[in-house]
Amino acid sequence: MVLERKRIWLVSTVALAGFLAGAIVGYYIGFALFDTAGEWFINYLSIQDYYKEFQDTLSQDGFIAIFLVGVTPVPFQVAMLAAGAGDYPLWLFMLAAGAARALRYYVLALIVLWLGPYTERLWGKYAGLVGWSILIVAGTMLLLMQFL
Numbered sequence: 492m493v494l495e496r497k498r499i500w501l502v503s504t505v506a507l508a509g510f511l512a513g514a515i516v517g518y519y520i521g522f523a524l525f526d527t528a529g530e531w532f533i534n535y536l537s538i539q540d541y542y543k544e545f546q547d548t549l550s551q552d553g554f555i556a557i558f559l560v561g562v563t564p565v566p567f568q569v570a571m572l573a574a575g576a577g578d579y580p581l582w583l584f585m586l587a588a589g590a591a592r593a594l595r596y597y598v599l600a601l602i603v604l605w606l607g608p609y610t611e612r613l614w615g616k617y618a619g620l621v622g623w624s625i626l627i628v629a630g631t632m633l634l635l636m637q638f639l
Contacts, residue, residue, distance in 0.1 A: 499603060503596040507589070510596075514571055514588045521575025529572050541569045549573050554587045559629050561591020564622040 495502050521529050533542050548556040553574070560570040567588070574584045 499600045503600045506596050510592050517571025518575040521572035525576040545569045545573045557587035558591045563626040
């Protein structure tokens with residue numbers, strides 16, 4: 492995006508389209524091939540704990556959980572496989588995933604337009620902190636909603 496500022500919206504949209512195509516593939520791996528390829532993939536990435544936690548969350552707060560994984564640094568492969576294996580509705584999965592990543596990509600595009608060449612350095616330094624902060628705030632809100 493930094494190098495293609497004149498086509499920044501096209502770059503963001505192509506990134507979103509590529510992400511959604513990959514999300515569909517991951518969903519169907521979870522849906523159709525979880526017992527073989529899905530489990531292998533989870534073991535290969537060493538994300539067994541993430542997967543189990545997300546599967547539990549998906550059954551209770553699916554849309555919000557998928558959205559939060561999409562905007563935070565948690566590996567999205569967990570959401571794809573869990574949603575497919577858990578038979579979560581594909582259209583809701585794609586809506587949550589698309590909204591989350593659209594927010595992420597288009598906000599990043601706005602930051603690049605605003606800050607220009609300094610963006611890469613700032614993003615590298617603070618992206619993890621921002622992502623984890625969003626996750627903590629959202630998790631706190633979910634807990635409060637459960638108990639209030």
